[in-house]
Structure formats: C-alpha cells, structure tokens
Amino acid sequence: MGFDISGKRIAVLGAGKIGVILLQALLERAMLSPDLACATVAHPERARALSEKLNVCVGTDNVSAIGDASIILVCVKPQVVQEVMQEISAHVSPDQLVISVAASVPTALIEKSFSSGIPVVRAMPNTPCAVGYGMTALCKGKFAEQRHLDSAAALFGMVGRTVVVDEKHMDAVTGLSASGPAYIYIILESLAEAGVKVGLPRDVATLLAAQTTMGAAKVVLETGDHPALLKDAVTTPAGCTVDGIMELEEGKLRVTLIKAVVKATQRAKELAY
Numbered sequence: 062m063g064f065d066i067s068g069k070r071i072a073v074l075g076a077g078k079i080g081v082i083l084l085q086a087l088l089e090r091a092m093l094s095p096d097l098a099c100a101t102v103a104h105p106e107r108a109r110a111l112s113e114k115l116n117v118c119v120g121t122d123n124v125s126a127i128g129d130a131s132i133i134l135v136c137v138k139p140q141v142v143q144e145v146m147q148e149i150s151a152h153v154s155p156d157q158l159v160i161s162v163a164a165s166v167p168t169a170l171i172e173k174s175f176s177s178g179i180p181v182v183r184a185m186p187n188t189p190c191a192v193g194y195g196m197t198a199l200c201k202g203k204f205a206e207q208r209h210l211d212s213a214a215a216l217f218g219m220v221g222r223t224v225v226v227d228e229k230h231m232d233a234v235t236g237l238s239a240s241g242p243a244y245i246y247i248i249l250e251s252l253a254e255a256g257v258k259v260g261l262p263r264d265v266a267t268l269l270a271a272q273t274t275m276g277a278a279k280v281v282l283e284t285g286d287h288p289a290l291l292k293d294a295v296t297t298p299a300g301c302t303v304d305g306i307m308e309l310e311e312g313k314l315r316v317t318l319i320k321a322v323v324k325a326t327q328r329a330k331e332l333a334y
Contacts, residue, residue, distance in 0.1 A: 068097070069093075069097065069131040069132060070097045070098075070099070070129055070130045070131050070132075071084075071087075071093060071097065071098055071099070071130060071131065071132045071133075071134060072099045072100070072101075072126045072127045072128075072130035072132070072133050072134065073098070073099070073100040073101070073134045073136055074100075074101050074123050074126065074127070074133065074134065074135050074136060074137055074145060074149075075101065075102070075135065075136040075137030075138070075141075075145070076100035076101065076102050076111055076119065076136065077102075077136060077137075077138075078188070079136055079162055079186060079188070079190075080100065080134065080136030080162075081111070081115075082188060082190050082191045083134065083136070083162075083186065083190060083220065084098060084100060084115060084117070085115060085191070086190055086191055086192075086193065086219075086220045087219065087220070088115060088116075088117070090193070090219065090220075092219050095115070095116045095117045098115075098117040098118070099117065099118045099119070099120075099126045099130065100115075100117060100118070100119045100120075100126070101119065101120055101121060101122065101123050101126045102119060102121065103121065104121070105121055108120050108121055123145060123148055123149050124148065124149055124152050127149055127152060127153065127157070128152075130157060131157065131158065132157070132158050132160060132212070132216070133149075133153065133157055133158070133159045133160065134160050134162065135159060135160065135161040135162065135163060135171070136162050136163070137163060138163070139163045139164055139165050139166050139332040140332070142161065142163045142166045142170070142171065143170065143174065146171055146174035146175075147174055150174045150175050150176070151176075153175060153179055154177075154179075155177055155178060155179055155180065155204075157179070157180075158180050158182065158205075158209050158212060158213070159171065159179055159180065159181045159182070160181075160182045160183075160184055160213050160216070161181065161182075161183050161184065162183075162184050162185065162186060164185065164232075164235045164239065164329050164332050165231075165232060165235065165329045165330055165331065165332040166183075166332075167183070167228065168181045168182075168183050168200070168201070168202030168203065168205075168228060169202065169203065171202070172202055172203055172204060178203070178204035179204060180201075180202070180204050180205040180206065180209045181201075181202035181203075181204065181205055182199060182200070182201050182202065182205050182209055182210060182212075182213040183199070183200050183201075183202065183228065183231060184197055184198070184199050184213060184217060185197065185198045185199075185231055185234045185235055185238070185239050186217060186220070186221070186239070187238050187239045187241065187242055188242050189221060189242060190217070190220035190221050191220075193220055193221060194221050195217070195220045195221030195222070196221055196222055196223075196224075196238045196241075197217040197220075197221060197222070197223045197224075198223070198224050198225075198226050198230075198231060198234040198238065199213050199214060199217070199223055199224070199225050199226070200225065200226055200227060200228040200230075200231060210225065232326050232329040232330050233322075233326050235325065235326065235329035236322045236323070236324075236325035236326030236327075236328075236329055237322050237325075237326075240321075240322070240325040241322075244318060244321060245274065248274070249267070249270045249271055249274055252266075252269075252270035252273075252274075253266040253267040253269075253270045254266075256269060256270065277291070292306075
C-alpha cells in the first residue's frame, strides 16, 4: 500500500484490551520499535506495570503522548472519546493521522473536536489481531484522504485482514466481526463438550473442534465459494452429517446467531451515548 511503518511514531491513547493487543502485536512482529511507541492509561500503577511488560513509554498524559506521533490510535472507551479529544484538540496537527477504534463513535464526532481539518480514520478490529489473524473494517472521515486510509489499512494489515466499508455499516461490523470471536468460542466450546460426551479426551476434542473451524473458514476465504455450497459438499446422501444438521436446524442455531449479530449491532449504536 506504499506505507512504511518504520520510523513512524505511534501513540496509543487508552491502552486497554484492544490497545494492548495492537501494540503488543506490532512490537512482537518487530514492525514497531519500542522507542517509537507510546501509550497512555488512566492510572499510574497500571502505567508502570504496562511499561515494564511492553518495554515502552506508558503514562497518563495524553497530550504528552501525542507530541511528535505520526499516528494517534484512540483506543479509549466510547463514552470518553469526546473528553479525550477535547483534551488533545489544541495539540493535534493536520500532519498527524487519528485512528479511532472506539465502537459506535462516528468520525464526525471526533472531527468537530478540532478547529482545523484533522484526518480521521475509524477502525473496528477484533481480538484475533493478537495472533495475526484479525479482521478490521475501516472507513475514512471528511478530511481523510486515500493515503490516510491506505496507511490505516497497512497498519492493521500487519495483524490480519482489512476491508473498507461505508461508515453507515460500522455498527454492523461491530456486531459481526468485532463481537464474532465470542460467538465462535461458544461454538468451539460446545463442539468440544460434544466430543467429550461421545468419548473423546477433552484436549483431543478441543483440537478437533478448533482446527476444523479454522480449516472451514480458510476454505471459505481461499475458494470464495458460498458457505451453503461448501456445506452441501460435506453433506452426503443418507450420511451422518445431515442428521447433525437437522439437529442444528431444530435447535434454531442459524436464527440464534443471526439474532445475536442483530442485537449486538443495535447495542453498538448506543455505546457512545
């Protein structure tokens, strides 16, 4: 994408769960050197512990952290984004790129905190970024150019896949891919429990469930085939798979998963308010 992170200073405001995941992933992959990383948290004790853990500068002063940062990653909770933006607004320049991962906070809300046109990109990553298999959706604000979007895509592309969407779809992304790992873990746990129920050792059952899930997902990604077609390829006439599918349909798994995404999307619309 023409974006080189080397030599770029990154400030992570609000190094909570997703902030730490992103920062740690970039550091572990040597895509960001510790001396070019800076982060903030709310409490001094947490700052000291995180600084020792990551070997980077961690403090409680957001203004100091963004000093000469090329990229400002806003990872605070949605409810305090406005407060943090007002705190740093006088110290951010158009040469810097603000990337917000705060769920449900529109780019316009962040932009209006600044007196000049600051490029803002909104991102919605998920926790598998920690192992390089994340999924991040991106959209750009009013003052962001394609190069800013490319920069964000290159940054998050280092920890997984990225997709660019219209901002109106970001809450849906939150309900699907950001919340999605939790749904998958429940499915994995259930499959593993089922394996134990039919006599498999727990570690074997968990491995079978996890690898099968990863393999099935990889087939979808690499072939581009519709999941329904791939399901049919596994389901042989009068075989055991179709009996299992009948149980899933009777238990309304399909409808329940759809309702889970819809409910999470609705909740995402409310987080910033």
